[in-house]
Amino acid sequence: xxxxxxxxxxxxxxxxxxxxxxxxxxxxxxxxxxxxxxxxxxxxxxxxxxxxxxxxxxxxxxxxxxxxxxxxxxxxxxxxxxxxxxxxxxxxxxx
Numbered sequence: 583x584x585x586x587x588x589x590x591x592x593x594x595x596x597x598x599x600x601x602x603x604x605x606x607x608x609x610x611x612x613x614x615x616x617x618x619x620x621x622x623x624x625x626x627x628x629x630x631x632x633x634x635x636x637x638x639x640x641x642x643x644x645x646x647x648x649x650x651x652x653x654x655x656x657x658x659x660x661x662x663x664x665x666x667x668x669x670x671x672x673x674x675x676x677x
Contacts, residue, residue, distance in 0.1 A: 589628035591644045592669040593654065601674075603644045603652045608668040610661065611640030626661075626668050633663040637672050653677040 591603040607627045613636050614621035624635060637659040644652040659672020 588666070590667050591642075591652065592667060593642075593656075593674050594669065594671050595673050596671075597673075601652075605644035605646045605651055607645045608642065608670075609645075610642040610656065610670065611638040612636055613638040613658075626663050629665055630663050632665065635661045635663065637661050637670060641677055642670065642674070 588604050589606055591605055591608045593601045593603070607625055609623055609625045611623050612621055621638060623640075637656060639657050640655075642654050642656045643650055653676065654674040655677045656670065657673040659670055661671075662669045
């Protein structure tokens with residue numbers, strides 16, 4: 583598999599200094615709706631339908647072959663999902 587088609591997480595904090603993590607799935611928290619319902623976590627794998635999602639503060643985990651390869655404490659932000667990547671625009675620190 584070439585690097586271009588490899589699934590990955592790209593974390594981009596507001597201050598710059600992005601982090602790219604090859605993985606096969608990403609899980610992060612999403613916020614509750616106005617009625618206090620609908621939050622929780624979402625998991626993304628290669629081939630997922632393109633989407634935009636709000637990111638709630640919490641732990642983001644990237645896994646490969648079922649094992650965590652990266653964990654970060656993230657702040658409020660947004661995630662852009664494409665078939666081969668998840669880009670998260672949010673402050674983060676490795677957990």
